[in-house]
Amino acid sequence: MNPALTNAIVEALPHVDGYVYPNEQNLLWSTLIVVYPYVTGLVAGAFIMASLVRVFRVQALEPVYRLSLLTSFSFLLAAPLPLLFHLGHPERCLQIMMTPHVSSPMAMFGFVYAWYMMAVLLLELWFDYRHDFVIWAEKERGLKGVIYRLFTLGVHDLSEPALRLDERMGKIISIIGIPSAFLLHGYVGFIFGSIKANPWWGNVLMPIIFIFSAIVSGISLCVVVSLVVNWARRRAQDIRCLDMMGRFLFYALVADASLETLDWVHRLYAADESIYVLKSLASGKLFYTLLIGQACLGTLVPFLVLGFLQLFRRHVAPLMRQHLYALSAVLIMLGVLAMRWNVVIGGQLFSKSLRGFTTYKMELAGHEGWLMSLALLVLPFVILGFLMRFFLPVHRPDSIGQGAAVKVVA
Amino acid sequence: MNKPASRRHVLTSLGSALAGVLSFSAARTAKAAVQNVLVSTPAPNRYRAAEHRWLMAIDIDRCIGCGLCAEACKTENQVPVGAYFRTWIERYIIKRPEPGSVQLRGDTVVDSPNGGMNGFPPSPVPREQILKAFYVPKLCNLCEHSPCSQACPVGATFDSPDGAVLVDPHYCIGCGFCIQACPYGCRFFNPLTKTADKCSLCYHRITRGLRPACVEVCPTEARIFGDLKNPVENDPLQQFVMKNKVQTLKPHLGTEPRVLYAGMDKEVR
Numbered sequence: 001m002n003p004a005l006t007n008a009i010v011e012a013l014p015h016v017d018g019y020v021y022p023n024e025q026n027l028l029w030s031t032l033i034v035v036y037p038y039v040t041g042l043v044a045g046a047f048i049m050a051s052l053v054r055v056f057r058v059q060a061l062e063p064v065y066r067l068s069l070l071t072s073f074s075f076l077l078a079a080p081l082p083l084l085f086h087l088g089h090p091e092r093c094l095q096i097m098m099t100p101h102v103s104s105p106m107a108m109f110g111f112v113y114a115w116y117m118m119a120v121l122l123l124e125l126w127f128d129y130r131h132d133f134v135i136w137a138e139k140e141r142g143l144k145g146v147i148y149r150l151f152t153l154g155v156h157d158l159s160e161p162a163l164r165l166d167e168r169m170g171k172i173i174s175i176i177g178i179p180s181a182f183l184l185h186g187y188v189g190f191i192f193g194s195i196k197a198n199p200w201w202g203n204v205l206m207p208i209i210f211i212f213s214a215i216v217s218g219i220s221l222c223v224v225v226s227l228v229v230n231w232a233r234r235r236a237q238d239i240r241c242l243d244m245m246g247r248f249l250f251y252a253l254v255a256d257a258s259l260e261t262l263d264w265v266h267r268l269y270a271a272d273e274s275i276y277v278l279k280s281l282a283s284g285k286l287f288y289t290l291l292i293g294q295a296c297l298g299t300l301v302p303f304l305v306l307g308f309l310q311l312f313r314r315h316v317a318p319l320m321r322q323h324l325y326a327l328s329a330v331l332i333m334l335g336v337l338a339m340r341w342n343v344v345i346g347g348q349l350f351s352k353s354l355r356g357f358t359t360y361k362m363e364l365a366g367h368e369g370w371l372m373s374l375a376l377l378v379l380p381f382v383i384l385g386f387l388m389r390f391f392l393p394v395h396r397p398d399s400i401g402q403g404a405a406v407k408v409v410a
Numbered sequence: 411m412n413k414p415a416s417r418r419h420v421l422t423s424l425g426s427a428l429a430g431v432l433s434f435s436a437a438r439t440a441k442a443a444v445q446n447v448l449v450s451t452p453a454p455n456r457y458r459a460a461e462h463r464w465l466m467a468i469d470i471d472r473c474i475g476c477g478l479c480a481e482a483c484k485t486e487n488q489v490p491v492g493a494y495f496r497t498w499i500e501r502y503i504i505k506r507p508e509p510g511s512v513q514l515r516g517d518t519v520v521d522s523p524n525g526g527m528n529g530f531p532p533s534p535v536p537r538e539q540i541l542k543a544f545y546v547p548k549l550c551n552l553c554e555h556s557p558c559s560q561a562c563p564v565g566a567t568f569d570s571p572d573g574a575v576l577v578d579p580h581y582c583i584g585c586g587f588c589i590q591a592c593p594y595g596c597r598f599f600n601p602l603t604k605t606a607d608k609c610s611l612c613y614h615r616i617t618r619g620l621r622p623a624c625v626e627v628c629p630t631e632a633r634i635f636g637d638l639k640n641p642v643e644n645d646p647l648q649q650f651v652m653k654n655k656v657q658t659l660k661p662h663l664g665t666e667p668r669v670l671y672a673g674m675d676k677e678v679r
Contacts, residue, residue: 019500019520021548021595025493028586028599088584088604095564095583106587107563196663197557197593352595353679355520 018356027348027360029086031373036082037188038217038340039075039380041210044185045218046072047121047177052248054124054174060244064226066392069128071225072218073121074384080113082376085367105191116184120177126153127170129391134158147390185214192343199274199354200281200347205263212256217336219249220329225384227326233394239318243309246325250306253332257299260339277354285357286346289338298335302328449568450580452614462572463638464611466625467650468547470673472632475499475545479624479633480527486612486623494598496609497549497624499526502677503533506541515541518677546678547633549624550575550596550609551659551667558608561591567606573638573668574613579605593663611635 014025050068052058084090097114100107134156136148155162189210192201223245230237267275282290305328309321316324350357363369453459483489483497505516519535526545533540556575559567566582569575577588582605589597589606600607612622616635620626625635636647650656654672660679661667671678 019522022493022495022498022522022525023589023595023598028589083585086585088586088599089582092564092581092583095581099564101562101565103560104563104587106561106585109563191587195557195561195590197591201590348590352593353520355679 014361015359016356018351019353020351020356020358021353024348024351025358027345027358029344029348030360030368031345031362031370032082032086032368032376034337034340034344035373035376036079036086037185037192037210037344038337039079039082039377040188041185041214041217041336041340042221042380043072043075043079043116043218044181044211044214045216045220046075046222047181047218048215049219049222049245049248051174051178051181054171055178058244058248060240063238063241064222064245066128067226067229068222069121069125070387070392071222071380071384073125074387075380076113076117076121077383078376078380080109081379082373083109085372085376105187105194108187112184112187116180120173120180124170124173124177126151127166127173130155130166131158131163144390181214182211186211192347197352198347199272200278200350201343203263205259205266209256209259209263212252212259213336213339215252216249216256216332219245219252220332220336223249223325223329224333227322229388235394237318237322239321242322242325243313246306246309246321246328249325249328249332250303250310253299253303253306257303260299274354277350281346281350281357285349285359286342290342290346293338294335294342297331298338299332302331302335449576450578451570451576451617452610453617457617459570459572461639464573464616465552465636465638465647465668465670466549466611466622467634467647467656467670467672469632469634469650469654470544470546470671472630473499473545473547474630474632475501475526475530476629477526477529478627478629479547480525482623482627483609483612484527486615487610489607490600490602492601494600494607495525496596496607497525497547498522500546500548500678501526501530501543502546502675503535503543504541504675504677505535505539520677542675544673544675546671546674547624548594548596549669550611551594551665551669552611554666554668555664557591557593557663557665558588558597558606561587563587574611574616575608576610576613577606577608579603579607582606593660593665594667 016025046068049061050065050072053061053065053068084093087093096107097110100110130152133148133152135158137145137152137156139145140148186207189207192210193203193206196202223242226241226245227237267278305324309316309324313321345360348358349360365371477499480495480498484491484495487496489496500520500522503519505519507513507516516539521530521534523531530545533543552573552575556567556569559569559575562568562582563585564581564583566578567575567588568578579600584599584604584606586599586606589599592608597606597608599605612620612624615622621635622633625633634646634650636642636645638647641648650672651670656670656672657674658667658670
């Protein structure tokens with residue numbers, strides 16, 4: 001090869017500090033793979049939030065039960081898209097289902113996803129909504145009526161025993177749903193945790209850290225969504241419900257922060273051969289996203305705010321509490337997004353030779369660009385707005401005919 | 411307490427061992443037959459993978475860093491221009507320790523400009539500061555427990571019975587999980603085929619009785635290649651293992667690489 005061409009190629013490659021294997025200079029997994037675990041985590045977290053009502057009978061959270069389920073479902077519909085768009089051959093994606101390689105954690109994606117969607121979320125939604133579907137099917141006309149009639153699946157029985165069965169089935173599915181949500185996101189953590197080639201990923205704590213970060217991000221999402229929905233529908237915020245969400249958010253955050261701290265303590269104490277490059281990574285390339293974004297703004301600040309509210313709730317005015325919960329929830333959601341970034345992008349910034357770093361320059365357009373990732377992050381909210389139009393009107397159908405006007409606001 | 415070995419006991423053990431060996435061999439043959447039908451490889455139809463066991467060894471002291479192997483590989487396998495390599499060469503320069511320090515050796519500088527394809531520029535470390543320097547050719551380590559094959563979600567990457575770890579580009583979905591799973595950085599995402607790509611030991615050549623391109627062009631015979639199931643007289647691989655103390659890369663990961671290195675220093679990863 002022409003030496004001038006060689007020089008041109010070397011100069012065109014990303015900036016490298018130290019030595020990286022030649023094949024590692026360009027990052028393989030980019031923002032789409034950051035979005036994937038983030039969205040999946042929100043699915044699992046929002047479902048855990050809903051199951052607090054169903055399984056653990058936390059009555060104060062009843063107002064956000066259906067909203068949490070619908071949020072979880074909206075994000076679940078969008079969850080496979082980042083993976084699909086990232087594939088070199090998306091047209092071959094069904095091979096994962098048709099010829100799964102049983103030793104590969106990634107091969108389980110289709111099954112875990114299908115199980116969660118079919119056996120958990122759709123079933124729970126159907127049993128919960130069956131009563132309303134029947135009433136809506138009778139009241140509504142036109143396309144909406146047809147849709148509701150389809151959703152009843154031909155079961156119009158609203159007798160006492162039938163409704164009791166709905167309730168019991170909903171609870172059973174919710175109980176199955178909790179380990180399934182853990183499986184869904186623990187499995188995503190295992191995809192990274194099982195890579196022994198990469199010391200930043202290959203870690204037995206990774207699935208558990210993913211589960212707890214999913215729970216905090218999911219509850220935060222429910223806090224934000226319920227605040228926005230109430231604001232958009234000009235309804236008073238339910239401060240009792242917010243206080244309860246804030247309490248569970250705080251507990252989950254304590255568990256999540258403890259696990260992540262344990263991870264670092266263990267890494268620093270065990271100090272295997274990768275520790276020097278990982279310390280350089282944390283204090284260098286990931287300084288802003290790990291130490292500032294994830295640790296300080298995404299964990300420490302919400303921890304202090306929520307902890308303060310647990311101790312001195314009575315001394316803080318409801319409006320101020322509402323603002324503080326909103327602030328904490330948004331910070332936690334950004335912090336968990338930063339955590340996904342640190343895992344996915346951070347894990348590829350250093351060489352497996354442990355001798356150097358490469359750089360990542362985010363694209364704007366293109367199928368791996370950040371515009372695409374942003375679109376995939378916004379998409380679940382659009383789906384949620386659409387679902388709410390049909391399934392979360394301002395008034396439950398029981399009140400129809402009692403003089404209350406049905407106002408549907410997306 | 412040890413029981414005296416009865417005739418029945420001995421015969422049972424021998425029978426079990428024989429059954430084990432036979433079933434193992436039968437399983438391998440069956441696997442090879444299935445792979446022959448289902449998997450697309452560049453091997454000719456008459457080639458029987460179960461009758462071979464390919465291996466490559468590297469004599470680090472013989473490598474002069476000329477880069478012919480990396481260049482031949484790119485040409486032979488139509489590897490795209492840029493940071494994509496099925497094989498490459500690393501230069502290790504170990505500095506003398508700082509004056510007054512109690513170290514035996516100083517820092518290590520490693521580089522591989524464009525995979526070493528055009529040889530190497532003059533050392534960035536002044537000659538008087540160099541304790542020693544050497545070149546290390548890298549390629550797929552042909553792991554016994556290959557993490558890439560384990561990770562592939564659709565089985566497009568697989569361990570061939572002849573020891574090669576191959577990618578079926580017509581079946582690979584291009585998820586990149588195998589690339590992340592390889593501890594040695596030997597895999598890359600081919601931007602032309604949109605699939606994972608890697609050293610196949612020049613499978614299209616070795617299955618036709620030829621040697622891999624890198625072995626063919628190496629002027630110093632730093633790369634030793636052979637078939638463990640069909641050793642030749644004074645087999646170079648056997649001679650190599652007999653005469654040298656050999657090591658593998660990153661043995662602590664349990665991948666059990668089959669590519670052997672002689673003359674490797676502790677800095678090599």
